[in-house]
Amino acid sequence: MFNLKTLCLISTFLFCSTFYANARPEWFVPPPLDPSGVELETVKLHDGVFALMSNTPFADNSGFVVGDDAVLVVDAHFTGNMGKQIIDAVKKITDLPIKYLVNLNAFGDHVFGNYVFPESTEIIAHEKTIDFLKKNSLQKRKEIISVTVGGSTELFRDVVDRLPTESFKKKKKLNLGNKIVELYYFGPGMSPSDTVVYVPDARAAWTGNLIFGKGSIPWARSEIVSDYLKSMKNFQRKIDPKIIVAGHGKISDGDIVEKYISYLDYVLEFSRSLKKENISIEEYVKTLNIPPEYLIEDDIKELMAGFHKWNVLNSYKQVKTSAPQLKDRKNLGQKVDRDGKVVK
Numbered sequence: 001m002f003n004l005k006t007l008c009l010i011s012t013f014l015f016c017s018t019f020y021a022n023a024r025p026e027w028f029v030p031p032p033l034d035p036s037g038v039e040l041e042t043v044k045l046h047d048g049v050f051a052l053m054s055n056t057p058f059a060d061n062s063g064f065v066v067g068d069d070a071v072l073v074v075d076a077h078f079t080g081n082m083g084k085q086i087i088d089a090v091k092k093i094t095d096l097p098i099k100y101l102v103n104l105n106a107f108g109d110h111v112f113g114n115y116v117f118p119e120s121t122e123i124i125a126h127e128k129t130i131d132f133l134k135k136n137s138l139q140k141r142k143e144i145i146s147v148t149v150g151g152s153t154e155l156f157r158d159v160v161d162r163l164p165t166e167s168f169k170k171k172k173k174l175n176l177g178n179k180i181v182e183l184y185y186f187g188p189g190m191s192p193s194d195t196v197v198y199v200p201d202a203r204a205a206w207t208g209n210l211i212f213g214k215g216s217i218p219w220a221r222s223e224i225v226s227d228y229l230k231s232m233k234n235f236q237r238k239i240d241p242k243i244i245v246a247g248h249g250k251i252s253d254g255d256i257v258e259k260y261i262s263y264l265d266y267v268l269e270f271s272r273s274l275k276k277e278n279i280s281i282e283e284y285v286k287t288l289n290i291p292p293e294y295l296i297e298d299d300i301k302e303l304m305a306g307f308h309k310w311n312v313l314n315s316y317k318q319v320k321t322s323a324p325q326l327k328d329r330k331n332l333g334q335k336v337d338r339d340g341k342v343v344k
């Protein structure tokens, strides 16, 4: 028989599948990831450490790390053309070979550019990313991600499938020649296999979809909200970045980790309090606002508002009405209103 967690996973999957089909609620804005016309700006973060920042609010960012012997690239972007833009950006800085390419998750916007990298480049991803890529055809993956580019797969017509060949489970350390790069898996977050690339000497981290850019909140797209919270706490225990290059959005400082933890904790508690009142959640979420303490950048306000409604709705379907687990919370049991304020 299914245990509760399995049932939750199945319901989450069905919920997400519905959202990606025709029944998407009017308040949900798909992330705008169209790479047409996107230019990547090279931003030096530290010696040998470079972010490649997209010039639109949410199209994919990338980056690369240069050691004495070799280069590591983070994410391959959405199309062959974007992958080539990354390769050209590396060539402007160094002639060293791109030895490694890391895919931070299994979504097309992070892996479709893989095929333009040299054959000698070793592509690395978390084992669950590779599992997903193997189990789902390229066509199916194009359809899943097409919602972020207006619904058509035409943009990816030239994409040739190239899968990572090297996997890791929890942590992997690579040496590029006097330059250490670490790959981490902290647990499920936005997706089942969100990977983080960390450069200890720069205290810089690439976080893919696990942490979006400055002034964002998380999006619990396909995973259990309480698991996402656990993964973020694990992140905080293991690494302490001062610079975060998100897969989407602006560069931020390390404080965003605490913000994500606080926000996910809030969503869990808020959805528990709603569940106790047994309200009609689909109607209720339409009226929700992001609590003002979670500051949102102006150019992603509408997108984040949709993520917030999704998170609360998703969490509501996952939480139990029994006693909350976080017994040490100071405002435990207090009623929280739709703007996140405690009701006296």
Ligand SMILES: [Zn+2]
Residues within 6 Å of the ligand: 060, 107, 109, 110, 208, 209, 247, 248
């Ligand atoms: Zn992404």
